[in-house]
Amino acid sequence: MCGRYAQSRNVHQLRLAFGLPEQVVTEEPDPRVWPPLEELVPDYNISPGRTVYTVLGPPPQGRDRDETGPRSLHTMRWGLVPSWAKDRNVGYRMINARSETIADKPAFRTAFRRRRCLLPADAYYEWQLIGKDGTPEASTSPVTDAQHKKRKARSGKKPYSIHYGHDEPLAMAGIFERWRDPEVDDSDPAAWLWSCAVITTEAAPELAHIHERMPVVVPAEDWAAWLDPSTELDELSHLMNDTPVSRLAVDAVSTDVNSIKNNRPDLLEPCSEPETGEPETLF
Numbered sequence: 452m453c454g455r456y457a458q459s460r461n462v463h464q465l466r467l468a469f470g471l472p473e474q475v476v477t478e479e480p481d482p483r484v485w486p487p488l489e490e491l492v493p494d495y496n497i498s499p500g501r502t503v504y505t506v507l508g509p510p511p512q513g514r515d516r517d518e519t520g521p522r523s524l525h526t527m528r529w530g531l532v533p534s535w536a537k538d539r540n541v542g543y544r545m546i547n548a549r550s551e552t553i554a555d556k557p558a559f560r561t562a563f564r565r566r567r568c569l570l571p572a573d574a575y576y577e578w579q580l581i582g583k584d585g586t587p588e589a590s591t592s593p594v595t596d597a598q599h600k601k602r603k604a605r606s607g608k609k610p611y612s613i614h615y616g617h618d619e620p621l622a623m624a625g626i627f628e629r630w631r632d633p634e635v636d637d638s639d640p641a642a643w644l645w646s647c648a649v650i651t652t653e654a655a656p657e658l659a660h661i662h663e664r665m666p667v668v669v670p671a672e673d674w675a676a677w678l679d680p681s682t683e684l685d686e687l688s689h690l691m692n693d694t695p696v697s698r699l700a701v702d703a704v705s706t707d708v709n710s711i712k713n714n715r716p717d718l719l720e721p722c723s724e725p726e727t728g729e730p731e732t733l734f
């Protein structure tokens with residue numbers, strides 16, 4: 452799974468990293484049509500419900516149908532809220548979408564076909580379980596492990612940071628949705644919530660000793676295909692199995708990252724033998 456990550460680049464740095472053009476805003480964008488873009492502060496311990504950067508493919512075609520436009524940068528809330536949801540808080544339960552079922556699950560399938568995105572990250576965090584005797588054990592998912600809660604309760608947690616081995620942002624595969632808040636007037640920009648989820652898959656052998664799941668990371672050469680609304684399901688399935696694991700580096704980090712109250716650049720610093728503890732998180 453992916454329950455925490457870090458992202459410190461600003462708008463200008465992300466545009467350079469993802470080859471995005473500078474956006475000239477002549478008027479306030481309509482939140483009913485396309486997501487907004489806010490300048491966010493660096494966040495080294497992003498948790499569900501936070502506003503995050505996303506890279507989107509071409510926006511909807513204009514009335515003349517001539518030009519769809521380039522890729523662009525936007526901000527959304529992490530935790531997908533389907534258009535039919537009655538309450539925005541459902542997003543806290545939909546921070547991840549499983550690649551194995553995303554094409555069929557009602558909450559995700561339409562977004563998967565039409566609204567895919569990339570979530571930039573310096574790194575994502577994952578926790579390995581540590582038994583009372585000090586034996587490490589891979590963390591599990593409640594979807595696949597009926598003993599998930601018991602296993603977590605009786606174990607310590609050892610945090611890791613997973614990132615590229617050089618100064619390049621991860622591009623985590625995602626999907627996004629637009630939700631209309633029925634309690635807010637249509638003319639109020641706050642009536643429209645744009646939200647996203649990270650797609651996860653079975654962990655590669657190199658990472659499976661930490662957690663049985665991992666986010667899908669899309670390499671730069673596949674960004675265009677992932678963001679293209681016309682890409683076929685067979686190719687999308689291939690892309691979700693193409694995370695460049697050989698390029699990833701894994702660092703044990705301080706248990707300070709366990710608490711979402713801690714948010715500092717040194718959370719990403721390698722730590723030789725971190726203590727174990729319980730992450731302060733929703734999952």
